Amino acid sequence: MLYLVTGGSGSGKSEYAEALVQRLRGKSGQEVSDEEKQGSGGGVWYLATMIPYGAETEKKIDRHRKMRKDKGFVTKECYLDLKGFVREEEKKGNRPSVVLLECMSNLTANEMFEEAGAGSSAFEAVKEGIEALCDFCGQVVVVTNEVCSETAKDSREMSRYKELLGSINRRMANRAVQVTEVVYGIPLSVKEPENGTRSGRKSSDIDMRMSEEMMKQEKRKGVHLIVGGAFQGKTAYAKSMYPDLRWCDGSICELDDIWEAEGVLHLEAWIFRWMRAEENKARQRKEKISCQAEEEVGRLVRRLIEANPNRVIVCTEIGYGLVPVDAFDRAYRETVGRICTVIAGKAAAVDRIVCGINTRIKEM
Template structure:
C-alpha cells in the first residue's frame, strides 16, 4: 500500500503518518529520514521527530538522495519523511540528481513501493501562497509539485492534515477513529 500524507508546517502530518504506520500492526518499522542536518534549526527539528518516534519501534535510516539504491526487508512498513527535503537534496546536493530530480525521486519511490509491504510518504503543502518565486525556488516548487502529483496518482490513499484533522482526498480513513494531536 502506498499512502501520501500532506499538510502545512505544524499541521500534524508527521504524527498522523506515524499513527498510519502503527495501524499496519507489528512488523519491521523503518523511518527514512531525508532532512540533511545542515544547521541548528535542522538539528532541533531532527531531535523533535526522533522524540516523537521514541518507543514506537522505528529503525531510522538516514537517506538524503538515491532512494533507488536503498535495500530494505520486504516485510517492512516504511515511513519516508519528507519528500520536500528529498527533492531539495536531489536538486542541490553534490551527489543529487540535479536536473533529473523528478525522475530520480519517482524511480526511488517506485522502488520502495515495490520492495516493502507498506510505504507512507510525508510531503509539505507549499503551494497555497500567492507569492511568485523565480529561479531555483520556482524550479523547486515545480519539481515538488510534479513529484507530489505523480505520487498522489499512484497512491492508494492521499490525506491532507489540517490543524491535526485528517482530510481524505483519496481512499483512507482515520487509523484509530481519533484525530491526531
C-alpha cells in the same frame, strides 16, 4: 501499497503519518520485535531525508526522534538516490513490513540542489526511487509538504522546485491507495481505498475520465469554481472536464478579454494585474485606491457571473504562508480571498484540487 500524507508546516502531518504506520502494523498483527528494538534491519522503518544543516535542523530532527521514541521505528537515513538505497538494503537481506518516508520535500530539494544530487534529472531519480521503495516494501507512507499556496515571490530556482515537487506529489497521489491532507491536526480525506469508508470532506465521484455526456451536464449547471495550490493540476483537471471551452489565461490576456471568455485560468494573476491597473489609474487621477473595497469586489464578481452564468473559473489559492510585508501584496492576497469567497457563494459547484485529485466541496 502507497499512502500519501500532505499538509502545511506544523500542520500535524508527521503525527498523523506515525499513527497511520502504527495502524498498518497493527493490521498485519506484528509486534515490536527485539530486532526493531536493537535498531537492526527488519520491522518498521523511518526513512529520514532531512540533511542536518546546523542548529535549526538538528532541533527539528531531535523533535521528530522524540516523537518516534518507543514506537518501534528503525531509523534509516537516505538523503539522495532512494533507488540505490533500496538496492543496497535488498542486498543486505533487509525487508521492513512498513516504511515511513519523511519527507518528500526534503528529498526532492536534495536531488535538485545538492552537489551529488540528480540535478536536472531529479524528477526521474525521485520517481524511480519511490517505485523501487513500493516494490521493496508492501506498505509505504510518504509525508510531503504543501508549499504552493502563498503570495511570496519565488526565485527561478524556487519556482522550479515547487513545480517539480507538485509533479512528484501528483504522481504519488495517482499511485497511492490513500491520500490525506492534514489541516491543523485534522485529517481530511482526499482519496481513499475503494472499499474504505469516507471521512473528512466528501470526495467527488467526478474524475479525469468523465464521459462526454457528464461534461455537458457539468457545463449546464452554472458557475464552476476550481481552486487549489500552485502546481496541483488544476488546469489539467479543468481542461479534461471542459475540453471544448474557449479559455482565457488571466496571467497574459488583455484585461477586458476575461469578460467574454467561457473559462478563466489563473484568476489570481488577472486580479493582480487588475489591481495594479486600478492603482495606476487612481494615482493618475490623484484618487484613493478602491479596488479592494467591498462594493468594487461585488461589482467585479457580478460582472463576471452576469456576463456568463456558466463560466468556469480556475484560481490558485494564495492565502497561506506568512502575511506579506508589502502593503499591496497584503491587499492582493486579501482581495483574491474575498473574490473567491463571493464566487464560491454563488457557484453551482466548487472543486478543490490537491495532488491532482479533485474534492467537490460544494454542489447545488
